[in-house]
Amino acid sequence: MQLTIRHETRYTYSLPLAYTIQQLHLTPRIEPQQHVLSWQLSAPGHLHAYTDAYGNLSHMMTMETPHQTLSIVATGVVETTAPERGRVPSGDTQSPLIFTVPTRLTAATPGIQELAASCLPDGQAMTRDLMSLAEHIFGAVRYQSGATAVSTTASDALALGQGVCQDHAHLFLACCHAHGIPARYVSGYIDPGNTGHAASHAWVDAWADDKGYAGWVSIDVTHARLMSDAYCRLAIGRDYDGAAPVRGVRRGGGTESLSVDVQIVPQ
Incomplete structure (x- = not known):
């Protein structure tokens, strides 16, 4: 099966933030039963890619300029087989x-x-x-x-x-x-x-x-x-x-509003 995936995480704040750091697990794992045909991760600020202790393909996102909204989007196509x-x-x-x-x-x-x-x-x-x-x-x-x-x-x-x-x-x-x-x-x-x-x-x-x-x-x-x-x-x-797909901390920002939109289209 091929799964076309789009995952958007959007944060909105009542006051400007001075700093945000987010750990992202938004890239599919390398495993025998799934093959990534295409994948793109879009996020503001600086993205540092690494593999964590469990073999997860991870990113550390940091943003050090004032901001009041934050959008992280992962999109791609993954081919899967049933184990x-x-x-x-x-x-x-x-x-x-x-x-x-x-x-x-x-x-x-x-x-x-x-x-x-x-x-x-x-x-x-x-x-x-x-x-x-x-x-x-x-x-x-x-x-x-x-x-x-x-x-x-x-x-x-x-x-x-x-x-x-x-x-x-x-x-x-x-x-x-x-x-x-x-x-x-x-x-x-x-x-x-x-x-x-x-x-x-x-x-x-x-x-x-x-x-x-x-x-x-x-x-x-x-x-x-x-x-x-x-x-x-x-x-x-x-x-x-x-x-967690997205997890982090921030400095400032007042009240936080979070919206997550995930769309999966099988073929």
């Missing part, structure tokens, strides 16, 4: 055990430990166990746009009983980490079809120990299904904070 049974080949040099460490957003509480125990064995899990967990989360936390924020923790989303894709991903990670199973956050895009969900998406990779296979399996917790060719992967990390 067999959701299995994502790993070219990582890092141990998967680095993705067993809880973060502020994925810390396990008694409620999370109870949910994890209902689906997962200790130490390792088969794909069917991981899918069972995704289905339980899908039932426990109803998709509701605007119900949570990027700072919402997994335990808060579980208590609330509603959230969005990043909350589903964080809750899945928290459950896996509670049982010592490697799992990592994935940010990217999805052809939403007729689901009504946002085209900017988040899901997970979890370490599966199946017969004849031990490695990453990519799972869309929000839809309780394996990753297909409808997905484009931007970045991986321990949680949203490490893999």
Whole structure:
């Protein structure tokens, strides 16, 4: 499948800013199941390209002249293929055990430990166990746009009983980490079809120990299904904070207004 993608992030401020710095994960990862046919990143100020510790193609954007608006646009075409049974080949040099460490957003509480125990064995899990967990989360936390924020923790989303894709991903990670199973956050895009969900998406990779296979399996917790060719992967990390498409700080600016427009056209 070919996905034509346009992603615009626009900030507007009530007062001029003196300085902005943004970490951008807006370039698709180099992976066997996706091939970038064309890609362009447009942003003001200075862009410094680098590859981060997780192999994400990243940029650091800095703007040191006064400004009151800021627009970042990523556009391109990515050719994707569906990984067999959701299995994502790993070219990582890092141990998967680095993705067993809880973060502020994925810390396990008694409620999370109870949910994890209902689906997962200790130490390792088969794909069917991981899918069972995704289905339980899908039932426990109803998709509701605007119900949570990027700072919402997994335990808060579980208590609330509603959230969005990043909350589903964080809750899945928290459950896996509670049982010592490697799992990592994935940010990217999805052809939403007729689901009504946002085209900017988040899901997970979890370490599966199946017969004849031990490695990453990519799972869309929000839809309780394996990753297909409808997905484009931007970045991986321990949680949203490490893999967010756009994340930064500013000096000045007063009140901030943010608008995000993502368009995905499949061919």
